[in-house]
Amino acid sequence: MFHRIALFFLLLIIPQITLAQGGGSNKPIPNVYLDCGSCDFTYIRTNVTFVNYVRDQGDATIYLMINDLQTAGGGREYTLTFSGIGDTDNTRSDTLRYVSPSTDSGDERRRGLTRYIKIGLIPFVSKTVAMETLNVFYEEPEGNDLYVEETVEDPWNNWVFDVNARTWMSGEKTEKEFSFFGGLFAERITSVWKIRMRVRGETERNWIELSEGTTISNRSWGEYWGLYAYSLTDHLSAGLFTKTDFSTYNNIAFNIEASPAIEYNIFPYTEYSERRFLVSYRLTPSFRNYFDVTIFDKTEELVLHQVLSVEVRYDRRWGRFTSNLSGSHFFHDTALNRLNFNTSLDVRIVRGLSVSFSGRYSLINDQIALKKGDFSDEEILLGLQQQATSYSYGLSFGLSYTFGSIYNNIVNPRF
Template sequence: MYLIRHSFTVIVFFLLSAEVVFAQGSRLQPIPNVYLDCTSCDVNYIRTNITFVNYVRDQDDASIYLRINDQRTAGGGREFILIFSELRVQDARSDTLRYVSSSTDSHDERRIGLNRFIKIGLVPFVSNTVAINSLNVIYDEPADRDPDEDEIDDPWDNWVFDVDVRSNMWGQEGEFNFGLYSGFEAERTTHTWKIRSRVRGEIRRRNVELTDRT
């Protein structure tokens, strides 16, 4: 009677997969309903000049609650506190903006300035709605801006790369196992489209020592 020992290696599998995803963005939501709570505002002027949202008279019908408080400043101007609150959604958004008008501003200049801040505050709340398709951003460059100021240069051209490598080992008497897992992901996002490419691999190695008795 004698013993014969066998040692062999089993490669379980090696897998590579690649995926490319193009996206135009998630489905846009309807135009939101705004409940405006401001006793001193020119409500008709706001509704007439800010038309990328709907206005409702009942707070229960609103998806955005806008509260505007105002008070006179020490310099004779007006300070407006704009509180934007999202209603009836999980992880509701809430923002606060502050607008201060000059003591020399006319009534028309003051309401134009207030409307500008209302528009700015509403943009984050409509960015995932159909209203975004009709909005434009206009930037008035300050006259004192340095013309030699360098623009931001992105050498990666909006590409983001992620590399993941993991391994593990385990075993017991007469058996040894080894696993290697790796992945590579490249993603590029612009305001109009998104591309994502993934490559994933996995190797498992198993050494087993068998004892034959004859």
């Protein structure tokens, strides 16, 4: 009987001894692949040291993708997606969202993002040796009652304003340049409404000494632009764009327009940072007055214009794909039209090897504001007037291959 009792207690004690010695934390420190286009990698690696950072996701056990979007008044919302990969015992997937207000400095923003990275990694390292020295600190908010609901009163009613101005000058023996830019931006963003307005303008003057004397050029532009958007459903939105502008380069002395628009996202807007499939339509009546007579012998006109566009974007572990196609035309003459296509692709092919491609192409048949007559050499060389063209394009291709040590932990800021 005594032997049975001793065996019973021994069976109870052995598991406790095992847990006390190993703590269940016998797995190595996990490897993290950080996929983020706007992060301060040096700061993150310096302050989050309980994981290993690797250059290739094929060596990772945790894949961390961070996407960011602009919020009201220049703030940022970061979506952090943590995924367990390369380990059949760790298939966990978590998503955190961190919002940094527009008043945050760059340092405050990266500190807040790094704190959320630490929080999101905790479940992934809970059964590794990192737990032997990992600790948690909690800063208690001011006040004794932590859970009292408080109604926040905003005297600005979610309005945010930004005023900016800048001027610069440069010169050398045969050339001088002076420029001034000013702008005012205001917005109000709620879960239902998105209101944005901006007023901005720029004037630029150049003095260039040529063999025939000094040439003075002046190029100016200014605009008011507004957007009033309303969320109808999780997939559908309606909006109104307004605009008033002038541009010496585009031969527009005065333009005013208002564009009702509708946008449909096949995917929910809550998934916008990870994937989007947008179809939008805009109808734009506008009145224009021109500096000089146009190629259609117009000094002013009232026109109606429509645009249909489709945008697709995916952010995945293998990379990012973005594509946009838009078509437009004027109603009084459908031959006055334009077709724009833009696409980019960043793909991880195999371990260490990635390729990137971007391209754009436009068929242009809608330059109704072009100045009539020939252009002087000075206007052409200095880019003072828009030139006639039937197309434009751009292509870019990149290849990257990385090899060597898989780790990317060490930070050395010297030099």
